[in-house]
Amino acid sequence: GAVVSQHPSRVICKSGTSVKIECRSLDFQATTMFWYRQFPKKSLMLMATSNEGSKATYEQGVEKDKFLINHASLTLSTLTVTSAHPEDSSFYICSARGGTGHQPQHFGDGTRLSIL
Amino acid sequence: AQTVTQSQPEMSVQEAETVTLSCTYDTSENNYYLFWYKQPPSRQMILVIRQEAYKQQNATENRFSVNFQKAAKSFSLKISDSQLGDTAMYFCAFMKHETEGKLTFGQGTILTVHP
Numbered sequence: 001g002a003v004v005s006q007h008p009s010r011v012i013c014k015s016g017t018s019v020k021i022e023c024r025s026l027d028f029q030a031t032t033m034f035w036y037r038q039f040p041k042k043s044l045m046l047m048a049t050s051n052e053g054s055k056a057t058y059e060q061g062v063e064k065d066k067f068l069i070n071h072a073s074l075t076l077s078t079l080t081v082t083s084a085h086p087e088d089s090s091f092y093i094c095s096a097r098g099g100t101g102h103q104p105q106h107f108g109d110g111t112r113l114s115i116l
Numbered sequence: 117a118q119t120v121t122q123s124q125p126e127m128s129v130q131e132a133e134t135v136t137l138s139c140t141y142d143t144s145e146n147n148y149y150l151f152w153y154k155q156p157p158s159r160q161m162i163l164v165i166r167q168e169a170y171k172q173q174n175a176t177e178n179r180f181s182v183n184f185q186k187a188a189k190s191f192s193l194k195i196s197d198s199q200l201g202d203t204a205m206y207f208c209a210f211m212k213h214e215t216e217g218k219l220t221f222g223q224g225t226i227l228t229v230h231p
Contacts, residue, residue: 032216032217034218034219041205041224041226042223042224043207043221043222043223043224044161044207044221046218046219049216049218091159093159093161095161097217100214100217102149102166102168103217104149104151104163104166104211104217105217105219106163107153107160107161107162108160109158109159109160110159110160
């Protein structure tokens with residue numbers, strides 16, 4: 001149980017392109033989804049937290065107009081990197097959490113984004 | 117704000133031996149949860165073990181166990197009978213007892229299991 005699917009796993013595109021990454025909870029309803037960015041051999045940096053049907057809460061320093069997050073249903077959240085540039089190249093990971101209390105976050109497999 | 121510290125950037129162990137990864141945290145909360153996640157070279161984050169702060173008994177999952185010292189704010193992970201598949205980056209994480217479930221991660225420890 002608690003499977004999170006993230007798609008695509010790898011994206012290579014030209015500078016200026018907008019890229020959408022999907023995160024789906026396959027066998028549970030995700031009340032909260034999280035988006036992270038990770039640099040090689042480093043820890044996960046939380047970018048934003050999203051709850052279904054409401055606006056995402058962005059961490060300090062994360063540009064909300066650059067990284068658009070939509071959490072339209074209890075099983076789907078999307079991250080759109082708008083007008084991507086080489087400095088946006090990174091590994092992006094989503095996670096989902098169903099319920100409250102002791103419920104842990106379950107992670108997707110991540111998306112490697114490379115901007116040429 | 118909470119902080120989580122993993123003071124061992126890299127560790128190595130021989131196959132079948134035991135290794136302990138350290139984690140300390142700082143919080144003013146009394147009720148919270150602690151987790152160890154594993155990130156193998158495939159990059160997927162896998163939940164290894166969790167501990168609820170109000171439980172005194174240390175959590176155990178097969179070859180993985182924790183030493184939870186609440187007063188010392190320490191939460192170490194012991195891996196027994198290490199296997200090659202245990203090679204990964206390990207993250208310690210803290211979560212307050214609240215509805216949002218935001219995690220605070222440590223810096224990570226790269227563990228290499230040698231044959």
